[in-house]
Amino acid sequence: AQSVAQPEDQVNVAEGNPLTVKCTYSVSGNPYLFWYVQYPNRGLQFLLKYITGDNLVKGSYGFEAEFNKSQTSFHLKKPSALVSDSALYFCAVRDLMDSNYQLIWGAGTKLIIKP
Amino acid sequence: EPEVTQTPSHQVTQMGQEVILRCVPISNHLYFYWYRQILGQKVEFLVSFYNNEISEKSEIFDDQFSVERPDGSNFTLKIRSTKLEDSAMYFCASSGPAGLGGNEQYFGPGTRLTVT
Numbered sequence: 015a016q017s018v019a020q021p022e023d024q025v026n027v028a029e030g031n032p033l034t035v036k037c038t039y040s041v042s043g044n045p046y047l048f049w050y051v052q053y054p055n056r057g058l059q060f061l062l063k064y065i066t067g068d069n070l071v072k073g074s075y076g077f078e079a080e081f082n083k084s085q086t087s088f089h090l091k092k093p094s095a096l097v098s099d100s101a102l103y104f105c106a107v108r109d110l111m112d113s114n115y116q117l118i119w120g121a122g123t124k125l126i127i128k129p
Numbered sequence: 130e131p132e133v134t135q136t137p138s139h140q141v142t143q144m145g146q147e148v149i150l151r152c153v154p155i156s157n158h159l160y161f162y163w164y165r166q167i168l169g170q171k172v173e174f175l176v177s178f179y180n181n182e183i184s185e186k187s188e189i190f191d192d193q194f195s196v197e198r199p200d201g202s203n204f205t206l207k208i209r210s211t212k213l214e215d216s217a218m219y220f221c222a223s224s225g226p227a228g229l230g231g232n233e234q235y236f237g238p239g240t241r242l243t244v245t
Contacts, residue, residue: 056239057133057236057238058172060233060234060236116174116177117174117234118174119171119172121170122171
């Protein structure tokens with residue numbers, strides 16, 4: 015069965031420090047992987063995706079993520095955190111073998127950046 | 130930049146009443162979705178829609194739910210007889226050309242449904 019795990023409910027980082035939000039996945043075939051961000055009282059905004067190719071993908075607002083097939087992980091990273099990065103972050107996966115386009119979502123990680 | 134829009138932003142209804150949540154997907158998108166998020170919980174897939182029919186639905190999407198694309202622009206979610214546990218934020222999403230499962234989904238701002 016397809017699944018996504020975000021092992022940390024909350025991540026606290028000081029402004030200016032690097033941040034990592036973890037995500038691991040389980041699919042039958044090859045994964046399409048996505049990160050979305052949700053600001054308070056807002057919808058979900060697409061950040062970045064991995065489909066194929068370079069394992070390091072770059073996205074919006076200076077975020078990047080690294081696909082690691084052996085560890086089935088897709089951790090979100092940013093070299094220098096901003097207070098405005100504080101939000102809820104969701105990892106999602108779609109199985110390439112799946113004929114529909116349903117996204118399977120992680121439970122979300124609350125990122126708090128302290129000044 | 131094109132965006133998905135949803136109306137209303139907040140809907141309050143009494144248990145047992147019917148509600149219709151409306152969405153206008155991005156105009157050249159072909160796949161449409163509804164998700165819900167109960168406060169503080171994870172996002173849950175409800176249904177996907179392509180070529181004027183449901184392509185996939187979850188266990189949550191029972192006979193009380195239906196979707197429709199009544200014209201070329203709107204995509205609606207109807208709940209026939211609302212229950213207290215239907216209270217949630219409902220998100221509409223759309224994605225691009227057919228056959229490209231790697232296309233990201235673009236989400237609307239959501240409709241907060243409160244069932245009393």
